[in-house]
Amino acid sequence: MTRHDESNSGRSRRSYLKITGVIGAGALAGCTGGGGGDGSGPISIGAPAAQTGQYDYLQEGCTRVLELALEQINEAGGPLDREMELLLRDTAVNPQQARNVVDQMTTVDGCEVICGLFSNEIPANWDFLQSKEVPIVTYWPGSRFLDTRGGDNDTPDDLSDDEWVWRTIISDSVHTAGQAVNAAARGYSRVGTINTATEGERSWMTGFTDAAAAVDGVEVVNSIEVESGASSYQSGIDRLHNEDFDAMVMSFAVEDAITAIRDFASGGYDSALLMSDGLKHNDLVNEVGGDLPEENFAALAGASGPHGDQLISDFDEMYDTDSMGDDNHPWAISAYDSLTVTALAIHSAGEYDAAAIQKNIRAVTSPGGTEVTTFADGKEALDNDEEISFQGAMSNVNFTPKGDVSADTAIYSGTDGSWEEQDPVPAADIAAVLESDDYEVSE
Structure with missing residues (x-):
């Protein structure tokens, strides 16, 4: 063997x-x-x-x-x-x-x-x-x-x-809602979303969009979906910026994100960047840390x-x-x-x-x-x-009847070669969004 x-x-x-x-x-x-x-x-x-x-x-x-x-x-x-x-x-x-x-x-x-x-x-x-x-x-x-x-x-x-x-x-519903709460807390009232057409990235972005609809002060004004593995995402980013917004929300795998962030920087855009969970990785900041906008935040499951x-x-x-x-x-x-x-x-x-x-x-x-x-x-x-x-490392592992766990959402900001941890979004604040009458899960 x-x-x-x-x-x-x-x-x-x-x-x-x-x-x-x-x-x-x-x-x-x-x-x-x-x-x-x-x-x-x-x-x-x-x-x-x-x-x-x-x-x-x-x-x-x-x-x-x-x-x-x-x-x-x-x-x-x-x-x-x-x-x-x-x-x-x-x-x-x-x-x-x-x-x-x-x-x-x-x-x-x-x-x-x-x-x-x-x-x-x-x-x-x-x-x-x-x-x-x-x-x-x-x-x-x-x-x-x-x-x-x-x-x-x-x-x-x-x-x-x-x-x-x-x-x-934790479910994508949890940390996507955490990112929406983070957007509202930082005053990003208008956001544009871009993701690749893969199950994980689409799931994350759909969760963010649903949560944004239930968070006061956040509106999704434009959304673009692109294919993974492209040599350039400039066209998609340009189309996304046909609308004015405060922050671009990105859900890509790391290699695609490296390409897209370089395209974003070369396009001269000055919006903030909100990123999905898998992008908090040293490969990304080592490759394009200098091209990240000053205001950038990745949201991911917090090890609480x-x-x-x-x-x-x-x-x-x-x-x-x-x-x-x-x-x-x-x-x-x-x-x-x-x-x-x-x-x-x-x-x-x-x-x-x-x-x-x-x-x-x-x-x-x-x-x-x-x-x-x-x-x-x-x-x-x-x-x-x-x-x-x-009691685990990611959460206290109190499974729900549907086999889920809950935890805080961690927020990180990327710089050239490193990540800096920010204040997390507490699980209680996220639960308030998910339990809101305005939170509806997309089909």
Whole structure:
């Protein structure tokens, strides 16, 4: 069985750390070892990943956090006192490839739970994923598609109405509303929006537009959608600026954003720039920091969970970084929560079985039990017959019946080569927008 490349791990992995990195579903013939419910052998967790494609720059940080969490889980003896391993497989963020990978993991590799999947992979495969009846605990999808889908519908002992998807990252609805609140607070009363025609970027922008309609003092005066991968976005930016506005709101992947920001600067525009969550990355400020307008703000899921600082400290020690470096982004932080929740749910279930795990996901995260932030502490409490409430790094992981979590929205401003953190938008202020009578979700 091919092993994950450890060249970037910062130190050698111990023998018990097993993250399997195989590119593509077709390369998995003969690669089994899920252990299933027989009580022996390693517990294999399916981990679809963006090892290639336009989001691979974010996957590295997620993979490193998964390595860290996995090491901590196995140091504590693993769920059910069994070693746990990850089958890290590339989907290239392609819905069909993701379907093939999940099918391989569940039918060949014996995986009873999946840790991963992106916004544009889940909606396209929704019926297929439901037919699998395997819990998916994912750190990726902000997609608003999941605002009304997922979880256990508040019937943990009745699987008939379960929708099997849980996410430890906040919904795009949350941090898009946070960006709209941020726009109002900074006096940007008229905004123009531009996004690429991809699921994640479109979802983010639709969320922002819906939130802006419910925030006093913010009006969207023009909107443009462009294709990703273009060599220039000058034409789209010019068309957007046919209307006068205070701030341009951009939802692109990083490489496209680098091109667009250069075009924006060369066009001589002087509006402020509001950016989507994935653009808070050092690749962007290292490439075009000098071309950013003075007033620029990225809004993203804020790591407001009680374990956030400890995760950063553990990561820095393991990989010799400072504040996680380029890997300090929401998806990496929520990856810790996803894998730890998964391990605790398996141990609480008492068996490695999809239905039993599904029934225990909210059991180990709901308020009221002994609060724990690591697998080791949670396992000890469970072994002492205590109820537990896992408190994560991204949030307190109090899942809603639809499998969602809530957190603050973090605001960052980019300069030439660095990001400066601004005051966050509190979760309570965002909730006021989302619960407003003026907030209507676009179809």
